[in-house]
Amino acid sequence: MHAGDSLHFYEPEFFIPKAQVDECGRRIIAARKKPPRPSCAPKVPAHIVNECEKSYEAADEKKVKTSANRFDDTGVMALICHHDIPIFLANVDTPGEQQKYAIALLEHLFTFLPPNATVAALYDIGCVVDRSLELYNILPVDIHQRLIFAISAMHTYGHQWACQIVYNPRLRKGLGLTDGEGVERLWSRLRKLIPITRLSAQSRRIWLIDRQAKVISLDLRDDLGHWIAQRLRHGVESREVSSLEELARVGIPKEELQDEWKQQCVAQTSIRAHAPAHLKKELDVVLSLQADLDTVNKAIETTRTVLENGEASAESHEVVASLERSHTRLVDKVEALYSSLNIMDSFPDFGNIGLEFVRLLLMARDLKINIRKRAVGSFFEWDRLDQAVGGQHNPLGTKIHQQTRKAIAKRTPALKTAIRKFNRYCESLKELKQPEWTITVPLPLPTDLDALRDDASLLADVWIDPSQAQAPRWLEDVGVCKGIRALLLGDHCLEERRRLGREADNICRWYGSELAAAKLALATSSNADIAFLLQQRICELLLLPAKWKNPLVSPQRFDAQTTLASETVNSALGDPQAYAWPFVIETPLPYIIHQDDTDPYGRLEEEEPSYLEAEQHLVEDVFLDDASGDEGPPEDARSEASVMTITMTWETPIHVSIDDAPHFLQATAPVLSQSLQSNVHLDASDMNRLQNRSAWMNDSCINTCMQLLQLVFLGPGGEWVALLSTYMLPLVRADAGDATLWRNAASTRFWEKDVWTIPIHYEDHWMLATIDIPRSRVAYFDSFAREHPWEGHIQDVMQLTARLLNIAADKGHRIVHAQRAWAVYPTTQHVSTTHTTAAYGYWPSSRQFCVGMT
Structure with missing residues (x-):
């Protein structure tokens, strides 16, 4: 460290x-x-x-x-x-x-x-x-x-x-x-x-x-089933149609297109097809010498013309003749230098091609590579600007949008200038080309960027390998080029269809084997401690066929796997047995089902961050910032909490009693309820922590077990209780803003709940505060029955309550509560004891929850 x-x-x-x-x-x-x-x-x-x-x-x-x-x-x-x-x-x-x-x-x-x-x-x-x-x-x-x-x-x-x-x-x-x-x-x-x-x-x-x-x-x-369906519908099927239509328009047999594609791959990946980088530099040197020799030749011709028209001496004519002989020797040496570049070895067919043509061809090749890089970068920038079209992605912020547009405007002129220069090369090459030179002249590129995006020739390099006879069809025939692309697209669509078929079979088999394994584990007595989690896992699996059905897997196949899983378990162990919960509940609790006329599957009116739709681990409660990219968090305003009058009494209400007799609850199949913010997931380390008598409970155990116990003890009608996470009080103590509190509490829909529960951590010990909103009462539970810590904790609890009430009102949610002093009282005044059980780790959460709900 x-x-x-x-x-x-x-x-x-x-x-x-x-x-x-x-x-x-x-x-x-x-x-x-x-x-x-x-x-x-x-x-x-x-x-x-x-x-x-x-x-x-x-x-x-x-x-x-x-x-x-x-x-x-x-x-x-x-x-x-x-x-x-x-x-x-x-x-x-x-x-x-x-x-x-x-x-x-x-x-x-x-x-x-x-x-x-x-x-x-x-x-x-x-x-x-x-x-x-x-x-x-x-x-x-x-x-x-x-x-x-x-x-x-x-x-x-x-x-x-x-x-x-x-x-x-x-x-x-x-x-x-x-x-x-x-x-x-x-x-x-x-x-x-x-x-x-x-x-x-x-x-x-x-x-x-x-x-x-x-x-x-x-x-x-x-979401795999939906992924396969979308991939099949919008990927494979639509592109297959495009491929078949293009092949029909081209009218070239597939066998010919396949042969042309093989020839193109061999030709364009060969070493001969790519000039070494040093060749271009050496050609530039030769061309510079040639340009200097041309200048000298013009000077000599001018001098001879002047001497012939005047009265020059014989000595002067001899000097000019000597210069001409020297110039001829220099020209021969430059030709020898050109031959020494071994162009005949690397590119045998370049031997009969003029130096100027070769130089322009290589320059056009390098320039087109540069143009392609610039153009692709520009296309990406335009795609980034248009990323919110059709609601596909989040729109860019104003600052990033303006910066991107300025960058595009700054680079576009240079790109168009390079395209025009390349087109001039193409014109010069066309003029210099001789009929006997079997080499293809590159086609010019459109200067309009929209047309350039759709121009397939942008991706192809300038061809610098001369053909023995006529140019290959894959290089010059536009129909062959389009046909090859359509052929490859069709082949890849067929590969993808086969892959999706295998994946559909795999998820179907996985569903059956996973369901059988979960049911077999539930039927094993050694897994009694995790019976509820196994039952929940089975419920999750049974919901998958509805999500995973797609054109490649029918519901009947999932039904067959469900039946096969049950038959496998029954043949191995017989009918599964029922299990009792192995922990002790010391406070009696009536099984209350709260009837609620509201839609249990309703959603928030406000748009929630996407991570709240996922697994509700404690990690979601530290998402204190929803800023995108690297721009940092926005300002998080904080509202002032209203002043609350509090009356604290150190007396346990008469309706709360302690029962030392153990109460065993029969573990029944769970019902998926909206009261659970998500499915319950516990890692192996957390499961070991819960089963260890001396292990300390962490936030993950508390938050997860509270959700689980809510469903176990309150049943499907337990939506009237809002379980606030262990991070709510630390946020208040850290003076977090309203937006932060709202993001961390909105998933509980607390404004619709009559009772709020708040876990509190103090000196390596967990306590619980239960807030009765309609009756303005706060009950707190501490198994150590200590009075002094609550004088500080209750101030934070009431500040959190007041701020959540204000935030809900600002969001348009009216919460009705008694307009009187808040009454605060303990649920126990005596140190609690517990029976020795193998699952001692469950006891603190279950007791806190049960007493808090009383």
Whole structure:
């Protein structure tokens, strides 16, 4: 642990250990010190990959993106699945985005996969990482042979065209319609944490991100059926129609298009198709010498004309003749220099092509690559401005919108100037070309950016390899080019359809096996302590068929899996038995069902942050900021709480009694209720904490068990009780604003509830305050029966109550309560004792809740 960090308190579920990442880094350094594999055949010419490496900051392992003086960590790298669900995370603590993070994540993934499983990894610089793995012995052979790389779809346009042919997911066979941009969508879901985690300690930052990744993974898993249906309807089917229509318009057989595509791949990934960078420089030197010789030649001709018209001596004519002979020798030497460049070896067909034409051709090629990079960047900026069109994403703020428009306006003239210069090259090449030169002249580009976006020739490099006969059809025939793109799209749609079919079968089988496992666990007596959680898990699973039904999986298949799961359990253990709750309830509580005429599934009128729809771990209560991006939190105004008159008495009301007799409640199947803000999820560490007699309860245990006990003891009609989290009082003590309190309490719909419960932590001990709003009463429970702590706590409790009443009124929610002094009283004046049970950890929460509700 270093300065500024907190004590270790959490084992991450998604983050892989730092030691594992560092060990992978040391292994990479050691491998690079050895000679590369001699038999390595490059998939893409080396200088092409070098150009791709220069184009992306992620490829520069020494690039400093974040100030190390201000931040101990510089980023997070994520490994996600095809459905954008996070699998593993790696904490980045080096200045650059080193390859060790990606390789360590992949290595960790393979430890969980069968020995015959294959993996396709889509990465911004997949070509660079793939070359490293090909050249050096970094990964074990059995892993390397089962791993292929591609580049995420939106990042491919920053790569060279030869690189795209090999690594573009839209061109590479076997990747379907995968775009590889799921990490960007994951960052969009995590962006709410940026203002909080920027100044957090490292351990708390990892904890927050890890828990939010868990919430995201559960939400996306439950949405898999909808994801498959949307992918099928809006991805596969619509694009299949477009592909078939384009193929029909082209009218070229698929076999011919496939053959042309193979020829294009071979030709454009060959070394001959790409001039080395040094060749262009040397040609520039030769051309400069040629230009100087042309100037000298003009000067000599001018001198000879003057001498011939005048009365020059014979000596003068001899000097001019000597200059002409010297000029001829220089021209021969320049031609020899041009021949020494070995253009005939690299490009045999360039031998009969003029130097000026070759130079312009190479310059046009380099300029088009530059234009493509600029154009793609401009397209991304326009897409960012239009991201809110149709309600797809959140609109940009005014400041960012103006900055983006200024940046576009600033760069557009330079882009158009480069396009016009390229078009002049095209015209010059067309004029210089001789009929016997079998080389294709590049086509000019449109100067209108909207037309440029739809111009397919923008993505193709200038072809510099002369043909033996006529130019290939894939290069000059527009119909063949369109047909190849339509053919590839159709093939990828077929791959995606097959993949979706397999995934639909998988979720159906997973549902059956998971349901059988949950029912079998519930029928096992050793799991009595978690019987309620298992019952809740079964209820969650039984709701999945309604969410997961899609055109590829019928409801009857899920019904068959449900029946099969029951038959499996019955054949293994027989009929499941009922279990009693293994803890003692010391205060009798009538089972009250509160009838409410309001819609239990109603939503807030105000728009809530998306994270409140997810799992209600304690992590949601520290979302103190909903600012987007890096702009920091908005101002959080604070309203003044009204003055409340409080009457405190140290007497227990006569209607509260203590019963030492144990009461066992029969565990019945739970009913999903709106009173639960979300499904209850407990980690293994929290379950062990609850079962340990001497373990201290943390916030997660208190918040989760309060929700669970509300449903157990109050039943489906328990919506009249609002369970405020353990973080509400700390927020008040920290003088948090109204917006912060509203965000953390709105999910409970407290303005509709008659009773509010507030857990309180004091000196390693948990207490409970129960607020009866209609009758203006506050009951507090302390198993130690201490009077002095409440004099301070009750002030905070009443301040929170007053502020929540004011906030609700500002939001248009009227809360009726008695207009009299608030009465505060204890529920017990004697130290409580408990029976010894295996599940002692349950007792504090259950007792607090039961006494508080009395």
